[in-house]
Amino acid sequence: xxxxxxxxxVLILPAPAEExxxxxxxxxxxxxxxxxxxxxxxxxxxxxDEEMVLKVGDRVLYGKYAGTELEYEGTxxxxxxxSDVLAVFK
Numbered sequence: 001x002x003x004x005x006x007x008x009x010v011l012i013l014p015a016p017a018e019e020x021x022x023x024x025x026x027x028x029x030x031x032x033x034x035x036x037x038x039x040x041x042x043x044x045x046x047x048x049d050e051e052m053v054l055k056v057g058d059r060v061l062y063g064k065y066a067g068t069e070l071e072y073e074g075t076x077x078x079x080x081x082x083s084d085v086l087a088v089f090k
Contacts, residue, residue: 060089
């Protein structure tokens with residue numbers, strides 16, 4: 001990975017949005033809900049006041065409007081602060 005988050009930020013690969021149909025009608029991509037979980041693919045080192053507790057490979061749950069979307073080599077990622085992550089799946 002050529003992207004290295006700084007300080008207390010993590011880079012997340014969102015889980016793919018689920019395909020939903022309503023009575024045989026396929027919902028277009030623009031109307032799909034954003035996934036609220038994903039996998040951490042890169043993490044910063046933390047700050048002097050807050051150590052980084054998340055690590056690469058963690059599956060996490062985050063808020064609906066958390067983070068900033070970015071696209072790198074055709075893949076969409078989210079970058080957000082560690083504090084925007086709500087939970088880690090065990």
